[in-house]
Amino acid sequence: MSSKSDFDVIVVGGGLGGLSAASRAAQLGLKVAVLERGREAQYLCNSRFSGGILHISQHNVEEPAEALVQVIDEATLGQADPALVKALAHDARRAVAWLREEGAKYIRVGQIVWQQHVLAPPRPITPGLDWKGRGPDVTLRTLEANVVKRGGTVLRGTVARALMEAAGACVGVEADADGQPLQFGANAVVIADGGYQANMDLIAEHITPAPAKVKQRGAATGMGDGLRMARAMGAAVTALDAFYGHMLSRDSFHNDKVWPYPQLDELGTAGIVVDSRGERFTDEGMGGIYVANMIARLADPLSTWAVFDEDVWNGPGKGARIPANPNLVKAGGTVHQAPTLRALADTMGVPAERFELTVAAYNQALASGSLASLQPSRSSTRIPAMPIAKAPYYAVPLCAGITYTMGGLAIDPDTRVQRQGGGTLTGLYAVGAATGGLEGGSGIGYVGGLIKAATFGIRAAEAIARGRT
Incomplete structure (x- = not known):
């Protein structure tokens, strides 16, 4: 098995959450590698397919944090993790501003309060799928370029298979590329590979008795690899029975x-x-x-x-x-x-x-x-x-x-993955649709996939950087 040089951070998945974590980590001086399953330059993922609207439960992310906490509580019937709610409500505005500083562009859609931060250029108001050259696609390519410009590495066609563990801590990722097994040592690993919506076995277990009769509304790339790998290491998970x-x-x-x-x-x-x-x-x-x-x-x-x-x-x-x-x-x-x-x-x-x-x-x-x-x-x-x-x-x-599953790995506000029975799994972080705790519940509360991904991606990078100082 080939071994790659050690990194400060390995990010599994190149959607908005993963690339936000990677770009922010590289910006903070960390040595970063992104492992992305997709091979193409414009690899498919839900972030790329999205409408590009950064909102919180159909509210403007620039509303006062205290008001956004109430908005999320109402949307989720008070069932979301209060610590995650507070973190998102307070940092969403900063995430939108950071993306702009990274090169993302926005448009506003009239006076519609929740469409004041739409990634540009926007998709046309027409039916069907239209993502190439649209705001989310452009933003992902911009973030990837920033990672590379800052000395990071993006490895496409690389599939994470298992987490490496030593003394109870996560110390890297085992992966393969073109059948070649690889090991990537790291001080921290960020799971950012989306939900498990395209894994028919998991969907049959948690979402529907008839997976083939539910339409994949996204890129159909979320296989739950991060969920599987982290659970094998003893990670705690939230309820897995809801989807956006x-x-x-x-x-x-x-x-x-x-x-x-x-x-x-x-x-x-x-x-x-x-x-x-x-x-x-x-x-x-x-x-x-x-x-x-x-x-x-x-x-x-x-x-x-x-x-x-x-x-x-x-x-x-x-x-x-x-x-x-x-x-x-x-x-x-x-x-x-x-x-x-x-x-x-x-x-x-x-x-x-x-x-x-x-x-x-x-x-x-x-x-x-x-x-x-x-x-x-x-x-x-x-x-x-x-x-x-x-x-x-x-x-x-x-x-x-x-589109994506709402449940997943249990995390704290610094995105540290929680251990079954209490405590955290040292060195293991998770962001975006790979996580749970914010959305779902008895009312299937929806908060917002893009803003959740970007905000907690940034928070993951900053938490890892703090741990290195």
């Missing part, structure tokens, strides 16, 4: 123009989501990310429909950044339309009588202010419910689109 994603058209399995956008959350959460029996099965008012998780948990995640009326189609249906109306139709996505609910049920292939009763019960509860009495109950605090009363009526076949 959205409701998508079921056509996304054969039509690449309808994913990752338009998302269909606005349709399903303003109206209702039903299963193959024509019945509601979840609380649509909890939001699209929550509903996508509930769809994934069904025995058949490809059995659901968003049901709504003309007012929803021409209201919330036009309200998203890349709205379903008209983009879903333009992209060739299926949208059923009918003059009556019975006729709509026939096109959907669900029991008409049961479906009509479901819609009637929903409309009656909405009109009488008794949505909580429905089974399952329907909340309306986050997202107002709208009646399904104005013809024509619509139904869109849905699937759950998974």
Whole structure:
């Protein structure tokens, strides 16, 4: 087995979290190497595929830290780790500024409070996948160039296989490149390889009984290698049962123009989501990310429909950044339309009588202010419910689109990986979607993948540098 010269820091994964950690560490004078599984110069990763918006739970990262703590607590139903919440709320503004200093550029989208830091150049407001030369892609290439300029090393096509351990501490990484086994000694290792969303075994264990029926909404590169390696060393993990994603058209399995956008959350959460029996099965008012998780948990995640009326189609249906109306139709996505609910049920292939009763019960509860009495109950605090009363009526076949998993390695605010039974694993750090503790919980709370990655990537580098002085 070949051995590479020792480094101060080995970063596993070259997404925004990994490259932020690497560039900041190199900036602080540390000898850094990034091990990236992808071979291409513009290797695929979720950061590159993203919309490029740095926000905290759809709020501006420059809001006062105390206000952002409350925002995160509300989004996560108070279930996020308070120490991580505080760290993110206080350092997010600094992370955005640091990225700008590194060469990232931003645009503002009007007065939309959570879109004041969008990586530039932005993607067009069109359906489908469009990432080459867009803000996230440019930012990753800029950060990688900064790592190299500062004396760091980026090794593509290099797959981390195991952590090296000595006297209970992490002292490097075993990897391979083109079948050649390699060892990289290091004083610290940062796990930054994203979640486990593309590992079908882990997804089947924690997310869905039918992994093949959940659409990979990202780069499908997150295999959970970091999670596996760290657990083998005794790392503690958070709950692993939630993911960030959205409701998508079921056509996304054969039509690449309808994913990752338009998302269909606005349709399903303003109206209702039903299963193959024509019945509601979840609380649509909890939001699209929550509903996508509930769809994934069904025995058949490809059995659901968003049901709504003309007012929803021409209201919330036009309200998203890349709205379903008209983009879903333009992209060739299926949208059923009918003059009556019975006729709509026939096109959907669900029991008409049961479906009509479901819609009637929903409309009656909405009109009488008794949505909580429905089974399952329907909340309306986050997202107002709208009646399904104005013809024509619509139904869109849905699937759950998974972008990244929310659970992962348990860390402290300095990103040190926690040990099962207490304490930390010396020399081992983790950032981004490889970690848990901020997002998920019973409400599937979403905070923001990019800002989490950048902020804790920077914090990891600074914690490692402090330990070297």
